[in-house]
Amino acid sequence: MRAQAHTLEAIAAGIVVLASVVFALQVTAVTPLSASTASQHIENQQQASAAGVLDAARENGALDTAVRYWDDTNGTLHGTSGGGYTTDTEVNRTTLGRMLLDTFEARGVAFNVYFTYTTDTGSIVRTRFIYRGEPSDNAATAATTVALYDDDPLYAADGAPTNTTVNESTSYDALIPRQSSSGLYNVVRVEVVVWRM
Amino acid sequence: MTGNRGQTTIDFAIGTSVFLITVAFVVAFVPGIFQPFADGPQEELAGVDRIADTLVYDLLDDGDSGAPLDRECTIAFFDGDSTDTGCAFDDGDSFASQVGLSAGHHANVTLVAGDSGGGPHPVCSDGTRITVSATDECTSGFALDAGEPVPPDGASVIGRRVVYVDGTTATVIVRMW
Numbered sequence: 001m002r003a004q005a006h007t008l009e010a011i012a013a014g015i016v017v018l019a020s021v022v023f024a025l026q027v028t029a030v031t032p033l034s035a036s037t038a039s040q041h042i043e044n045q046q047q048a049s050a051a052g053v054l055d056a057a058r059e060n061g062a063l064d065t066a067v068r069y070w071d072d073t074n075g076t077l078h079g080t081s082g083g084g085y086t087t088d089t090e091v092n093r094t095t096l097g098r099m100l101l102d103t104f105e106a107r108g109v110a111f112n113v114y115f116t117y118t119t120d121t122g123s124i125v126r127t128r129f130i131y132r133g134e135p136s137d138n139a140a141t142a143a144t145t146v147a148l149y150d151d152d153p154l155y156a157a158d159g160a161p162t163n164t165t166v167n168e169s170t171s172y173d174a175l176i177p178r179q180s181s182s183g184l185y186n187v188v189r190v191e192v193v194v195w196r197m
Numbered sequence: 198m199t200g201n202r203g204q205t206t207i208d209f210a211i212g213t214s215v216f217l218i219t220v221a222f223v224v225a226f227v228p229g230i231f232q233p234f235a236d237g238p239q240e241e242l243a244g245v246d247r248i249a250d251t252l253v254y255d256l257l258d259d260g261d262s263g264a265p266l267d268r269e270c271t272i273a274f275f276d277g278d279s280t281d282t283g284c285a286f287d288d289g290d291s292f293a294s295q296v297g298l299s300a301g302h303h304a305n306v307t308l309v310a311g312d313s314g315g316g317p318h319p320v321c322s323d324g325t326r327i328t329v330s331a332t333d334e335c336t337s338g339f340a341l342d343a344g345e346p347v348p349p350d351g352a353s354v355i356g357r358r359v360v361y362v363d364g365t366t367a368t369v370i371v372r373m374w
Contacts, residue, residue: 010212014219045357052359055264059361
């Protein structure tokens with residue numbers, strides 16, 4: 001009896017050691033998909049790229065055009081039936097969409113663009129401008145703000161300014177409603193979400 | 198001494214072996230769990246971001262905040278001569294000292310642009326304007342790249358920034374190894 005006790009004791013000790021390792025693995029959840037400096041690096045690069053596209057779009061006017069690319073007659077964005085642009089052809093309609101496609105498409109990175117604004121009552125509303133799908137858990141976001149003034153013109157489908165201003169428009173409320181009465185129409189936050197497909 | 202002790206020595210040997218094998222396995226296994234996190238290219242990951250930000254937001258910046266670059270400074274940075282143009286860097290310095298690269302580190306900076314279908318093409322300059330090449334080579338002028346040529350094999354860390362220069366939206370690719 002004493003003899004077998006040595007063996008059993010050793011096995012019991014081995015089980016305790018193994019159990020500690022298993023426990024340590026379970027509580028820390030270290031897997032190949034865990035966040036590491038490498039995956040963080042990819043997100044940083046995507047975030048920096050998206051911020052760069054927004055800066056470039058502000059510089060060449062694509063941002064203003066995108067926010068006011070509105071079909072006043074039909075009450076939608078030009079060429080959609082509502083809900084934002086989804087296909088490549090639709091996204092290519094605006095310069096902002098084209099810049100994003102040129103930058104991200106070849107790298108296998110998908111993107112959504114949202115407009116966020118504040119309403120009269122102070123609540124924050126987010127509408128879709130370009131919607132290419134549900135972002136993954138590792139998506140990165142870049143945002144910038146655009147001020148809309150009452151006398152800013154809406155843009156026609158070909159990208160030329162029309163004679164209708166945002167304040168005179170009968171349907172622009174549906175995209176971005178008027179929030180301030182002091183000549184400033186509203187402030188729009190343009191948000192780009194990018195993620196690896 | 199006889200009868201009730203059985204094979205004490207053999208049982209003890211088996212027990213000790215089982216225990217030692219378990220301990221040896223754990224000692225060999227645990228460091229492997231942390232290897233992907235300890236061994237990564239930590240220096241390059243931090244360095245590549247710093248070089249990209251130094252270039253885009255500091256050396257070549259056009260004075261406003263953000264990604265638009267100064268056309269003349271961008272051309273002066275990549276043209277390979279040493280004529281100082283009053284930009285934020287000393288054109289006579291080597292690439293390594295312009296971006297603050299210490300010895301033993303290697304980096305390359307390249308500007309590319311292109312549409313989603315055609316893939317990236319090099320961005321070229323004739324010394325006055327900046328254009329996107331229609332092919333994989335610059336037919337005239339010089340390509341906007343600086344630093345050491347990228348080695349054909351071995352791993353490198355890549356950083357990207359999107360910039361706007363002379364009417365062109367381009368991607369700055371920084372490689373470090």
